[in-house]
């Protein structure tokens with residue numbers, strides 16, 4: 001894809017935050033649940049705005065909660081020194097829909113975009129910077145990832161409660177658990193989303209859609225603290241990470 005002729009490369013972030021958080025259990029939409037007294041979404045917005053590469057953050061809110069999210073983000077100041085503007089738009093039925101709606105809200109003039117789950121509130125700025133830098137250096141699609149610790153099996157899916165026959169064991173050394181932010185040239189991600197929409201297809205992450213275009217996706221090192229808050233035990237881990245940061249880093 002041709003690069004813009006402007007000398008300044010501009011990077012935006014899109015934060016899908018419109019999910020319910022069903023696996024976390026009953027309560028407010030997941031992005032609005034508190035971690036150490038602060039909504040998860042605020043942690044995630046701060047994490048992205050802390051990166052000097054990011055000049056705009058588009059937050060994709062629960063469809064019926066965009067006004068509430070706008071007020072919330074106005075109240076909670078961005079981190080000191082952050083210069084990113086924040087825009088809030090309503091999300092869709094699926095993560096894929098929400099990311100597409102967030103991308104559609106990007107003004108012209110952005111070269112790259114980082115898509116970051118609100119559900120990964122504790123990603124360190126070094127990981128955000130590394131993904132942004134790899135896209136700025138010319139990679140069309142970049143994902144942070146970690147080697148997997150468990151052995152992973154492929155199974156034949158059966159009814160609930162039925163034992164599932166194992167159909168294969170992929171070689172673990174070649175597997176990576178993929179996190180966010182995932183970074184893309186804007187044109188590449190927009191083309192990937194347009195294709196899956198046309199074909200009525202889906203993917204569990206944005207990079208998976210880009211792979212279908214036949215465009216190379218590269219992996220950079222992820223971070224243990226970029227884990228996704230999915231189930232109740234993840235909240236315990238997130239609180240422990242924040243407590244350690246308060247002691248060692250002072251925030």
Ligand SMILES: Nc1ccn([C@@H]2O[C@H](COP(=O)(O)OP(=O)(O)OP(=O)(O)O)[C@@H](O)[C@H]2O)c(=O)n1
Pocket residue numbers: 015016017018019020021022023024030031060091092093094095096098099116117118119120228229230
């Ligand atoms: N319709 C949706 C569904 C998900 N997401 C966002 O996508 C990210 C990753 O999704 P996940 O962790 O699965 O969140 P939920 O869909 O909320 O969780 P669950 O599947 O347990 O309901 C989250 O930041 C979530 O808010 C979104 O913006 N729009």
Ligand SMILES: C[C@](O)(CO)[C@H](O)COP(=O)(O)O
Pocket residue numbers: 095117177178179180204205206228
């Ligand atoms: C995008 C993602 O976080 C990469 O690991 C993941 O695929 C999101 O999955 P979810 O089921 O929507 O949480």
